[in-house]
Amino acid sequence: QIKAFLFDLDGVIVDTAIYHYQAWKRLANELGFDISEEFNEGLKGVSRTDSLDLILAHGGLTLSDEKKTELAAQKNDWYLELVSRMSSNDILPGVATFFSQVRQAGLKTALGSVSKNAPLILERIGMTDAFEAIIDGTKISKGKPDPEVFTKGAAELGVSPAECVVFEDAVAGVEAGKRGGMFVVGLGSPDTLAQADLVAPSLESLTVETVLTACS
Ligand code: G16
Numbered sequence: 001q002i003k004a005f006l007f008d009l010d011g012v013i014v015d016t017a018i019y020h021y022q023a024w025k026r027l028a029n030e031l032g033f034d035i036s037e038e039f040n041e042g043l044k045g046v047s048r049t050d051s052l053d054l055i056l057a058h059g060g061l062t063l064s065d066e067k068k069t070e071l072a073a074q075k076n077d078w079y080l081e082l083v084s085r086m087s088s089n090d091i092l093p094g095v096a097t098f099f100s101q102v103r104q105a106g107l108k109t110a111l112g113s114v115s116k117n118a119p120l121i122l123e124r125i126g127m128t129d130a131f132e133a134i135i136d137g138t139k140i141s142k143g144k145p146d147p148e149v150f151t152k153g154a155a156e157l158g159v160s161p162a163e164c165v166v167f168e169d170a171v172a173g174v175e176a177g178k179r180g181g182m183f184v185v186g187l188g189s190p191d192t193l194a195q196a197d198l199v200a201p202s203l204e205s206l207t208v209e210t211v212l213t214a215c216s
């Protein structure tokens with residue numbers, strides 16, 4: 001019996017994944033190399049510090065902790081510049097309709113994002129009240145693919161992992177949901193998200209009924 005839906009933020013509710021990519025790409029370019037869209041797939045759902053480590057390794061750079069802190073802050077400033085222009089217009093297609101079906105079905109909702117900026121983004125798009133529990137990067141000690149962000153969400157809602165469905169666009173996020181013992185809906189390409197229990201292009205192509213039927 002499914003009682004709760006747990007949503008990732010970036011790439012599921014809003015397309016901030018593109019802003020993360022733009023900011024990281026700008027940073028890599030300033031350091032003298034480039035990152036591709038394909039490489040960026042591996043950064044989705046990965047924490048800020050872990051992402052920087054992956055990028056530096058990709059560019060063959062070893063830097064001091066002090067320099068890394070500075071670079072992570074620089075990336076976040078650029079990212080926030082892009083986020084500051086966001087509004088409810090940036091909510092991805094199909095999200096509003098899907099959430100009204102979720103409410104009608106009496107399901108609980110939680111946000112499971114490793115982003116420390118998640119509360120700010122929810123404010124900007126006017127969706128803070130759409131979630132009964134909000135787990136963000138400030139509340140967890142391990143980023144995806146560790147399941148912590150989703151198991152904490154389930155705990156805060158008072159439901160067990162087996163009663164949850166996770167919605168994720170990232171390889172690391174799908175893995176986190178599976179390791180947490182949850183049914184995972186991957187939003188994106190079936191090739192990239194092969195580990196998910198069900199894959200759809202986006203929430204726009206799904207109904208709550210389709211998801212619940214797939215879980216049963
Ligand atoms: C998001 C993004 C990642 C980003 C991470 C940390 O995770 O997908 O690319 O590195 O948050 O974000 P911040 O630097 O804002 O703390 P999620 O879980 O929402 O997909």
Ligand code: MG
Nearest residue numbers: 008010011170
């Ligand atoms: Mg995501």
